[in-house]
Every structure is written in C-alpha cells, then in structure tokens.
Amino acid sequence: MMNKSKKESLLQAAKELFGECGYVETTFKKISDKAGVALGLLTHHYGNKEKLFLACGLDVLEHFLKRLRQATSEADSGFDGVMRFCKAYLDFSIDRDSNWLVLVRCSPYSDMKTKTDRDIMDSMFSQVHQELERVIARGIEDGSLVTVDSKSTAQVIISLMVGANRTRVLTPYAMPSLYKDVLDFVARSIKA
Template sequence: MTKKETILRAAQEAFGELGFTAATVKDVAGRAQVSFGLVSHYFGSKQELYLAAGFDMADRLIDCLTEATRGDYTGLEAVERYMTAYFDFTEEHRRRFPILLRCSPFSHVEAGVDAAKVAEKFTIFIDELKRCVSNGIEDGTIRPLSVEETALIIYGNIVGSVRTNLLTPYETSGIFKETIKHVVRSLKNSPGQEGC
C-alpha cells in the first residue's frame, strides 16, 4: 500500500469515527504514521482530505455494486444483488465505512464541506438503482412504480439499515437480510397486481 493509500485509510477511520469538525489532520497523520506535511502535500486542505477519503470509499463501493448488478439478471434480482453487495461491503469495511455515513447527502453534510460535490458523487448510487428498477418494470419482475422515487426509497432503506447497524446500540444481526426481504417483497410484481 502506498503512503497516499495509507493516509486515505487513516482519514476514513478518523473522519468516520469523529466527524469532519472533531477529526484533525494531525490525528490522520498519527494514524497513518506519516508526517503532517506529507498529508498536506497529498491532499492540501482538511476539506479536500475529507472529500478524498469519502470519495475513495464511495468509488470502491460503486465498483462493487456495478460488478454485482451487471449481468443477465432480472431487475428485481439486480436490486437484491445491489443491496446484498452494499451490505456485504459495509461489513467488510466496518471500521472505515462510517465516512460514507458522514460524507453523504443522506446525512447532515458538515459545515465547511462542499455539499454539491457530495450530492453529485452520490447520484451514481441512485442512478444504478434507477437502472435496476427500470429494468425490472420493463421485464415485469417489478410492479409499475415511479422509478426515481422507488430508487430513493430503496436507498433510504439501505442507509437506514446501515446507520442502525453501525451507529446504534440495538441488536441488528438480522437487519440487512430483513431489509432485503422487505424491499423485494414491496417491489415484486404479482399477477393481477396493479401499479401506482
């Protein structure tokens, strides 16, 4: 792993754990075991480091979701695969993933952070869900629904489950599996079922 990658991982942990305001560049440098100057050299400002850390995690997740949903799947299968891949990624990167909970338009975007850049990055997540839902409506596996609203509702379910799993004291061992079942059941087209 390069020094730059080590710094990004340390930043993901620091910002994910402490948030933008409380985490410092000095803390990131300490976690990465590099000099403060090296962090500044690679990333400039604290805001740029924060966005780079969040976007790096987002890009990794986007690659994972794209791989999971590309193939000869029905739209409903693709939605289920998207959710499963998302939740698996969350668990795999449990210590660093909270950066995406903080650096997200589905959370309070921290003061001093460019909210427009964050929102633009997250449209990729919604666009992939819209593609899956649209394909499902077209192939008949998903009942006729508003594609945009349905994608946002699915993503809201994902984010809510992840936040509950990572940030609350509640027992959540089955929440991901149940969230997937709930969404699939809600979307599934049944013979004779009327859409919206």
C-alpha cells in the same frame, strides 16, 4: 513492490480515523502520527482538512460504486437486480476493509455541516441512484417488478438502505436479522 507513498499513507490513515472518530475528533496530529509522516504534508498534498475528508469519502464511494455495478451486472432479471443491489449495498457497509463509516459521515445523508464542495459528493452519489433506477426500469420492462416510477422507487429503496445501515452501524440496538428483514420487506413491496 513499491511501498505506499506518503500521500497514500495519509489517505489511508485519514479514512480510518475519520470513520472511527468522526470529522471533528480527527485531528491533523492523529492523522500524521498514524500515517507516520510530517504534519505539514497533509496540507501540502490535500490542501486542507475538508478536502482530505472529501477525498476519503470519494475514495470509498468509488469502490462502493464498483461493487454495486458488479452486483447488478450479474442479475438475471430486474427484480433480481434490485435484490442484488440491496444486498451488495448492505454487505459493503459491513465489510471490514471498506472504510464505510467515512462515507456515512461524508455522504449527502450525513448530519455534518460541511463547507466542502458538497456538490461534488452529491453528484457522485447520484450515480448510486442511477444504478438502482436502471435495474428497476429493467424489472418493470421484464415484468418481474410491480409497475412503479423507477426514479422515485429508487429513492425510497435507497432511503431504506440508508436508514437500515445507520441502524446497524450507528445505533446499539439493531437486531441480528435486520439486513435480512430489510431484504424481505423490499421483496414483498416490489415483486410483481
């Protein structure tokens, strides 16, 4: 059983801190202290703060995509796939171990100004859309969904996921039933 490498410690500490404190409030010192490594190792391994931030976001996104794909793979109809997708999305966002907040702050929907190769994040994130488009297309084919454009409907549903998630994890006034209500809202709108 190997210990985590210092590079990995750094990434883990960064994910937690970027998520909790945001980009600006997270400093090199905080990260290296938390990871228990030297300050300079950060640039040695990751180049600069922005690149580390991106690495954190992509790491979370990778796990996120895995979870979404697993969820849709278990669906027995297009409609079921959409619902599983939405549930998996929302569940992942409140999983304590997922470091979801980093992705919130780093995703294309964030209001942060990044000079970062935002393109990389954009193109990776588009896979989330593709996954949903796929199940919507299936649902239209198998008759479990109303007839809509799959691409634009995916964009609407993901917009709702984004907004609901932000309501829950960022605002102080989300109702306990929010995620359930959201699923009902989606179901009513697209069920055949």
